[in-house]
Amino acid sequence: MTNNQLSPELYRVIDANLNRLKEGIRVVEDIMRYKNNDKTLSHKLKNLRHIANVQESLELLKYRDSINDVLRQTIKSEMNRTDLTDIILANFKRAQESARVLEELYKLYSAEYSENFKYIRYELYTLEKEILG
Numbered sequence: 001m002t003n004n005q006l007s008p009e010l011y012r013v014i015d016a017n018l019n020r021l022k023e024g025i026r027v028v029e030d031i032m033r034y035k036n037n038d039k040t041l042s043h044k045l046k047n048l049r050h051i052a053n054v055q056e057s058l059e060l061l062k063y064r065d066s067i068n069d070v071l072r073q074t075i076k077s078e079m080n081r082t083d084l085t086d087i088i089l090a091n092f093k094r095a096q097e098s099a100r101v102l103e104e105l106y107k108l109y110s111a112e113y114s115e116n117f118k119y120i121r122y123e124l125y126t127l128e129k130e131i132l133g
Contacts, residue, residue: 041127
C-alpha cells in the first residue's frame with residue numbers, strides 16, 4: 001500500500017467486498033466443478049478467487065462488524081432464483097460489482113491492488129459470456 005492509511009470504515013467496505021467477490025466466484029466455481037464437471041472453467045474461477053487477495057487480511061478482520069450490518073437481512077429479490085442460470089448470473093454480477101468497488105477504493109491506496117481487481121473484473125466478464133453466452 002501507499003503511505004495513505006485506510007480508515008476503519010473503509011476496512012469494513014474492503015472486507016465486505018473481498019468476501020462478496022470470493023463468495024460469488026465460489027458459487028459459480030462449484031457449479032462448474034461438481035455439476036458440470038468442467039475442469040477448465042473450474043480452474044479458471046479458482047485461480048481468480050485465489051488472486052483476489054490482499055496482504056492486510058488480518059487487519060481487515062479487526063474491523064468486520066457483520067452483526068451490525070444495516071443491510072444484513074435478506075431482501076425478497078435475493079430469494080428469487082428460478083434455475084441455475086439465475087444463480088450463476090446473480091453471482092457473476094455480485095462478484096463483478098465487488099471487484100469494481102475494490103478497484104476504485106484501491107486507486108487511493110495501491111495501484112497494484114487496483115489493477116489486480118480490474119483484471120479480475122474483466123476476467124469475470126469473459127467467463128460470464130463463456131458460461132452463459
